[in-house]
Amino acid sequence: MEIAAIQTHGLTRRFGELTAVDDVTFSVAPGQFFGFLGPNGAGKSTTIKMLTGLLEPSAGTIEILGKPFSASALDLKRQIGVVPEGMALFGRLTATEYLRFVGRMYGLDKETANRRTEELLEFMQLANENKKLVTDFSHGMQKKLALAAAVIHGPKVLFLDEPFEGVDAIAAGMLKTMLQGMINRGATIFLTTHVLEIVERLCSHVAIIHQGRLVANGALEELRAGVASTLPGAQSGQRLTLEEIFLSIVGAGDQEPAQELSWLA
């Protein structure tokens, strides 16, 4: 039996009386590009924080590459890369300084960290911005830098929380190519984003979380077929977009605004 790259069982996180993530169980196979979707406040970021050791689960287990994962699992932490929600950059460093720092924090030797820094900056087209402080970068440039920092140590599993937000079309295309390249070489990518078109294009498998609970999980084609089968006769034959699948599962498509905001122009 193949060892899952990411496996959760009964993953739960409570904040006081609120259960942000409720009994979430799923598995991501090695080499999968896994899209983790959900409406705002559904529990996506909370889940990704637990999966990367930034937040302790209230209950449930996490396995990464077949081993139990916790904040103190240092060997596993070196196998994963993360673009966290707020990017966690140090604003008063240059991009070179930041990447060198991150490389060293992941245990790369100095020479390797320096070489990879140069290669990544070149690839991300940030090499010419070397004198600027990170705080002076545009949002898209910061995203690219955050992604470079997430991959500098060559992770086997990559967690990306909204990596394409604020990134221009050219850079987004470049990043998608890079991520696809990683998948081709056997890496696993766990992606959360609101841009469903990206998920549809990149991800082979999708899970949808809604109000803290996992409401769908499987190969994109399986989900498509499953949702289509619930539609009335004439519609069941058409090829659904991910947006239609998502709205159908989350149920937002049926909801009408409680009242029209008549004072809006």
Place this chain on the structure above:
Amino acid sequence: MAGINGAGINGSGIGDKSIDNPEPVLAAGGGLLSPLARAQYGALAYLRWRVFVNGLRSKLGVLELGARTISFAIYALMGIGLGVGVGAAAYMMASRDQWQYFAIVFWVVCVIWQVLPIMLASFGEQFDLGSLLRFPVGFRPFFLLSVVFGLSDLSTIIGGLCCLGVLVGTTAAQPRMFAWTAPILVLFAAFNILLVRAIFAWIDRWLSQRKTREILGAVFMVLVLSMQLTNPAFWQRGHRSQGSGAHQQYRIEQLLASPWVKTANEVQSFLPPGLAAVALRQAAENQVVLALEPLGILSIFVLGAGSVLGLRLRAEYRGENLGAAPARKKAAVNSGKAVAAPPKIAAIEAEGRLGISGPIAAIIEKEIRGLFRSLPLLYAVGAPLVMVLVFSGVFIRGNSARVQAPLLAFPLCVFFAQIGFRMLFSNNLGTEGPGIQLYFLSPTSMRTVLLAKNLLHSAVFAVSMVIAGLLASLRLGQPDGVMVAATVAFLLFVLPVNLAVGNIFSLTMPFRVNPGRISRQRGSQASALFGLLFQAATLGVGAVVFEVCSLGGKLWVAIPAFLILAAIATFVWLRVLGNSDQIASERKDLLIATLMKAE
């Protein structure tokens, strides 16, 4: 190998050299000195160095460094002075074999060590260790880093200088005691370092939730007011005003002989400062075995403080992050009532209540809520009021205290109480965080924003000054009417000066204030230093006017003099307000970048 090793994506060149050739990485391990941990210490040292160097790129950064250097020199002088004082006391006691009094020295040092961190900002930029959690950092290195970063705290530096003073003083008096004094002080210092980190780690945890923050804020205010009332009431009963020096000596001896003091003395001897003193005394009396006992108990206290800190850090390390707790979801509203409610917005509601224009009322309402949810601000305003108790005591020594209180005692006490307002005045946008953007987006001028804040702060200032005045009257005796009027006129001059300077500082040297923390705050030394200089300048002007008028026997002249100064200061304040939109516009990038900066 998975990952980008050998990616060579579309000829981009990434990892071309490393295809099929795994990169050398350091062995993992959570040990304090594992190769990975050592590399991480090096990386963090590099990070701190580069952040420091890059901070000097801007003029503000250079200004900040200059201010830090001056502040450091001032604090170093304070610390050295304190260390010399403590050392002299230790020398006197050790040379006279009065080892029993060492407990007083250790208690004073311990209190300074634990209380000072919340009185003064740290020199360095505060580093949030939480940002390291995504890296493979072991718990032991994480713990060590937490303690090491704490070593640059002002309290630790001053406490360390005091310990050094005790060591030098004791050794100078009795060189044979060095071998005992040194390890005792090392343990005592270790205890204090760990305890202060533990206390603030726990306080920060409690303050991370709004509800506890508000409860603690309320408790704090009650405490401040209780102390205000209790102490003067105690002294009002006449404890002060009786007898000669010999009589007071007799009273002190009586006090020391009282059962509760004896009990307190016994209890303190089982606490770290007392234990350190007992160990020192017994070592001095050559009772080596007996000296080891308090030393052992002191070691247990060190372990205890370390464990309490470890408990908190362990939770942080595991990913406990209360600040990340999402807001509780409201029940789903299906009826649409919330949307159908009358089209009132908060500002309009506030307008009705306060009777002033919409945006100003809205900002005032928001500021009131924010003030009571921000312990650092409450503390800054409240703590000097407590200190007035101590401060006013300086003026009432002697046999018939109140009669002999100097002329300037009353205005000085009141002036002292407003020192904490510097934090409110000079960084009045600090608590806005990313919300600062709203002020630039909304059709409200920065002038209106600052005016609203100034109005509220003036009201709080007025209340605080009334309390300080009442307190000073209780302790010093009722001042005459002319003095009260002159002091009020003086404050009417001080207030607009503070507001004008504060507005300029707020727009030019802002820093983000975390309302959930009273330790590990970011700060601007430049703002703090220049703020204190302006305070000193206004005090100087006040002192000159009071002195000149009183020397001529016409104190009443101070009233119109201060009122003229107040009119000039008010004019300057209004000019600053008038120009605030222009200053804000020029500094928009700085304001947004600084206040939006992540914790």
